[in-house]
Amino acid sequence: MKQTNQLLGEYGTTIFTTMSALAVEFNAINLGQGFPDSNGPDDILDEAVRAIKYESNQYPSMMGIKELREATAKHSKNFYDIDLDWENQTMITAGATEAIASSLFGLINPGDEVIMIEPLYDCYLPMVRRAGGIPKLVRIEPPNWQLPYEELEATFSPKTKLIILNSPTNPAAKVYKLPELEFIASLIEKYDAYAICDEVYEHLTYDGARHIPLITLPGMYERCVRISSAGKTFSMTGWKIGYSIGAPKLIEAASKAHQFLTFTAPPNLQYAVARGLKKEKDYFFNLGKDMELKRDLLTEGLESIGFNVLRSEGTYFLVADYSPLGDFGLDTEFCKTLIMDAGVGAVPFSAFYQQGRNDDLNNFVRFCYCKKNNTLELAINRLEKYFGAT
Numbered sequence: 001m002k003q004t005n006q007l008l009g010e011y012g013t014t015i016f017t018t019m020s021a022l023a024v025e026f027n028a029i030n031l032g033q034g035f036p037d038s039n040g041p042d043d044i045l046d047e048a049v050r051a052i053k054y055e056s057n058q059y060p061s062m063m064g065i066k067e068l069r070e071a072t073a074k075h076s077k078n079f080y081d082i083d084l085d086w087e088n089q090t091m092i093t094a095g096a097t098e099a100i101a102s103s104l105f106g107l108i109n110p111g112d113e114v115i116m117i118e119p120l121y122d123c124y125l126p127m128v129r130r131a132g133g134i135p136k137l138v139r140i141e142p143p144n145w146q147l148p149y150e151e152l153e154a155t156f157s158p159k160t161k162l163i164i165l166n167s168p169t170n171p172a173a174k175v176y177k178l179p180e181l182e183f184i185a186s187l188i189e190k191y192d193a194y195a196i197c198d199e200v201y202e203h204l205t206y207d208g209a210r211h212i213p214l215i216t217l218p219g220m221y222e223r224c225v226r227i228s229s230a231g232k233t234f235s236m237t238g239w240k241i242g243y244s245i246g247a248p249k250l251i252e253a254a255s256k257a258h259q260f261l262t263f264t265a266p267p268n269l270q271y272a273v274a275r276g277l278k279k280e281k282d283y284f285f286n287l288g289k290d291m292e293l294k295r296d297l298l299t300e301g302l303e304s305i306g307f308n309v310l311r312s313e314g315t316y317f318l319v320a321d322y323s324p325l326g327d328f329g330l331d332t333e334f335c336k337t338l339i340m341d342a343g344v345g346a347v348p349f350s351a352f353y354q355q356g357r358n359d360d361l362n363n364f365v366r367f368c369y370c371k372k373n374n375t376l377e378l379a380i381n382r383l384e385k386y387f388g389a390t
Contacts, residue, residue, distance in 0.1 A: 007129055014122055015351040019335060023345035029379040031298075032335070032345040034170070034316045036370045040236040041283075047275040051268035060267040062259055064092025064243070068270045071277040072243040076226070078281070079202075080213050088248040091255055092270060094262040095240035096200045096229035100164075101127050103196045103225045103244070105257035108133040112161035115152075119352030121170050121198065133161065137354060142319060142364055143310050145174040149183055156187045162194040163187075165214055168201040168314030171352050171366045175209040175313040185217045194250065195220070200229035200242075203284045205314040206292040215246070222247045225254060230273040232316075233287070235370070241265055241273045291316070291369070294376060298369040301380030305387050316370040319349060323363040325387060330362045338365075342386035344379045 003009075016033045023030040039045070063069065066086075073086035084090065093099040100123065108114065110132030116124055118139045128135050136155045140147060165184065167176040176184075188195055195214055202211045215224035225246040231237040244254065299309045299318060308321040328334045331348035339345050349364035369376060 008126055011126055015347055016122070019339070019345055019347055022336065022339050026339050026343065028339045028343045028345045029375060029382065030345040031367045031369070031371070031376075031379055032347040034368045034370065035237040036235040036316075037372050037375055038235055040234050041276065044234055044236070044272045044276045048268045048272035051271035055271055056267060058267075060264050060270065062264055063255060064090065064265070065267060065270045065274070068092055068241075068243065068274040068277070071274040072228075072245060075228075075277045076213075076245055079284075080216050082213070082216060082226075082245065084245055085248075089245055089251055091244045091251050091258065092265055093242040093244065093258055094265045095231065096198065096227050096242035097123050098240075098258070098262055099225075099227045099242040099244045099254070100124070100196060100198060102254040102258040102261060103227070103250070104128060104131045104133070105261075106253035106255070107194060107196075107250070108161055111159070113157060113159040114161060115155050115163040117147075117152075117163075117165070118354065119169075119171055119349070121166060122352070124164055125354070128164075134159075136160070139353070140172060140174065141361070142172075142321070142349075143308075145169075145172050147176075147180045147183070152184070153187060156191045156193070158191065160191045160193045162196055164196045164198065166198040167214075168199075168205055168209075168211060170201065170315050171317050171319065171347070171349065173310075173312035173315045173317050173319065175205050175211060178212055181212055181214055181217055185214060185220050188223055189219050193223070195224045197224050197226045199226055200232045201315040202228060203233055204288050204291050204316065206288065206295060207311075207313065209313045211314070222249070225250050230269075230276065233284070234273070234276050235287075239269050239273070241269050243273075294369045294371065294373065297373060298367060298376050298380070301376070302367070302383070305380075305383050316368050317366050318369060319364050319366055321364055331365055335365055338383075338386075343382045 019032040069086045069090040072090045073084040076082040104127050108131040114128045114133040115136045138152050197214050215226045227244045230241040302309050306325045310319045312318040335346050335348045346365040350361045
């Protein structure tokens with residue numbers, strides 16, 4: 001029989017699915033995959049139910065319902081002073097991942113070079129390759145996640161079509177600072193490139209770190225697609241509602257791909273997310289404040305056990321070095337041991353680098369802290385018990 005698609009087939013099952021399945025099999029607490037164990041704000045849930053009953057359940061506009069597109073534009077204005085024409089500069093998708101795919105497929109021509117900064121969220125590389133793009137990878141590495149300015153500049157070329165910038169960054173939990181963004185913006189302008197900005201954790205920054213959308217920098221308004229996620233902003237990762245903003249030319253290009261991917265997203269969920277984006281600023285502030293406390297709880301617990309925990313400036317995640325605990329082998333084996341013997345799930349950090357298993361990145365794991373406090377406390381207790389007995 002003829003082969004299936006070889007490019008996508010070579011990736012196999014994602015590490016998140018693998019570790020989550022193992023956690024279920026061994027009844028472990030899953031601190032690997034990034035989803036909360038709460039159910040989201042009641043008023044947003046109520047609006048989704050209301051919309052099912054009293055709004056249309058037929059195809060909404062391909063670009064999204066008017067209410068959500070207007071709310072998306074207003075949200076960007078309220079938080080970042082970005083002026084938008086909602087009719088030409090917003091698009092609603094079936095999650096932020098679909099927004100990324102639509103932008104990549106809409107902008108890349110075969111042979112275009114695409115710059116990505118490792119560690120990578122797992123969907124970027126296969127999407128770029130499937131679109132015909134040529135990946136050009138640059139690294140930031142633990143423990144300091146320094147942006148390698150000279151190496152990044154050397155990666156840009158006349159063939160560069162775009163850069164994918166994820167800030168706050170999954171999995172490094174880095175929030176890019178203004179000087180770094182200014183340097184990236186200067187390269188984008190110099191090489192007449194674009195940026196796809198994955199900003200799904202925009203409201204989850206800590207210790208005074210400030211999220212700065214690249215699109216707000218001089219010269220970037222016409223060159224950036226900014227992508228956000230209701231799943232992360234409202235702790236409803238299963239809803240898969242993404243919202244993008246950008247220059248009309250870029251949104252139009254992304255929409256050409258969006259129409260052939262999912263075409264649209266559930267209308268009742270769009271009404272509910274529109275309601276959520278209209279919340280007072282205190283909601284978004286408290287979202288980050290509450291998550292910061294959870295980060296501190298898990299950080300302190302892991303450090304008391306003996307992990308070397310790296311600073312998490314944002315997102316749902318923290319990175320921990322387990323080498324001070326002893327020789328537990330490579331990170332993949334260590335994560336399997338945690339699940340099967342300690343009853344706690346994590347994700348091996350080398351999975352986020354293309355050559356992670358072949359260098360010095362085999363002693364780090366990623367933990368997720370967007371859980372109820374008693375869940376985090378139980379996980380810490382299990383780890384204390386396990387490592388105290390080894």
